[in-house]
Amino acid sequence: MLTKDQINSWKHEGAFVMQLPSEVINPPLNWLNNNFTLDQIDPDHLDFGSPDQKFEFPTSIAPLDDLVLNERLIVAVQQLLDSIDIRLLQADLWPKIGVGSDNHEAQANTDQRMHMDYGNNTMLHPDWQSPEAVAAIIYYDDGVETAGGTAYVPRQGDADPVYQPPFIHMPGQAGKPFFNDRRTVESWFDKNDSDAHKLRSELYLREQLVNFKPGTILFYRHDLWHRGTPVTPGKLRRVHNLAWRRADARGWSNWNQGWARQSYYGHVESIIGRSTPLQRSLLDFPMPGDRYWTPQRIDHVDARYGFYGFDSAPYRQAL
């Protein structure tokens, strides 16, 4: 359960940081510390996202998949979105390995440009007063050793000059070219759009860094100004990027491939089998009591998933 202060920070400032309980974070953390360490990762994989998409949900690694559907996270998102009916949009775990900070190729992910995330997650434009989606980053390492805390700019009320819509003062929006690297981007704005350059300079002056240890989570909004900062050369920072939307929200894209696509090998089926009705609902599996269900539909779904431990009783009882 989130506190009123946490919910208010998210709604008004755009973000807040908290520590996940050890019973939530320890299973994935232990798995990662045994199976996903510096010597097990291709050092040339420098961009966002897991190598070969192998840690995109569903991964078939139970401690990772179960974290993504953890009910503590679901309840937190329900509170932030003022809705009990939410869907998963994104879950990907990826490594960032520190390289010399002189990597300033235009698309380098080392020292990111200030940006918002809505642009490649929804076809529409966010409305600050009615947030429809939540983003989060879970950190699995200690920022004192790795550095690389996400930097963000808290919104200061409705009159905040850097938060006046439309939010188009960033690469890739409204005809501006897309680059990832901070230096490349700011020199482009300096030459081509001096008003935006001034606004963006203000963002870097105001940015705050997330201090993290294993199990820290940053909950943020897709209309929050933020960016990734350099990881110490030779160090590894592992994070999970997650996102959810209200079931009734319009325009949002799933980041991951469709959940059902990985079926037939028992991993997806086992997720359905061992999950609770609330957890399944994140994948658009209707809740008990939903008008979708008829006795026959329950029978058929039971026939498909009973083998994997699916219990149809709650669905039958709510008919």
Ligand SMILES: O=C(O)CCC(=O)C(=O)O
């Ligand atoms: O790596 C981070 O801390 C943030 C990454 C990010 O904001 C992004 O890739 O959109």
Ligand SMILES: [Fe+2]
């Ligand atoms: Fe981002």
